[in-house]
Amino acid sequence: MKKIARNQYEQFNDEHFTKKILFKQGKTVVFTLSFRPGQQLPAHRHPxxxxxxxxxxxxxxxxIDGIDTDVAKGDAVHCEGEEEFSFRNTGAESAILYVVLNHIPDERYAQDF
Known part of the structure; x- marks a missing residue:
């Protein structure tokens, strides 16, 4: 078992969103994405x-695939890897996303940013 304190991985940068890896096992990676208001994750896929x-x-x-959907605290979403995915913090407060990627396409997807 491995236990971590989530708040240790909630780091913000005033210039861009941050990505912090919580767990990585085999081809699965778990991470947080932290956004200040106005910051965004560019469109990409997870083949x-x-x-x-x-x-x-x-x-x-x-x-997702050009369709905007508003999300808020407590919402959960599943995306297929071939769907084009992006996120923008359109709110007035910081946003934190908890993400599980079950089969990383390559190691670029399992690095802090």
Whole structure:
């Protein structure tokens, strides 16, 4: 068993969103994405994967295959790896997303940012 304190991984940067790896085992990676208001994650795909996301704090707009969906604290989302995915913090407070990527396409997806 490995236990961590989530708040140790909730780091913000005034210039861009941050990504902090919580766990990595085999091809599965678990991480947080932290956004200040106005920050965004560019559109991208996760080929061959499934992405599971829970909004821990704040909210914003998810865009999946060009369709915008507002999300808020407590919402959970599943995306297929071939779907184009992006997020923008459109709120007035910081947002934190908890993400599980079940089959990382390559090691770039399992690095802090």
């Amino acid at each position: 061959g994967s499934h992405l599971y996301l829970t909004v821990l704090e704040g909210g914003g707009t998810l865009t």
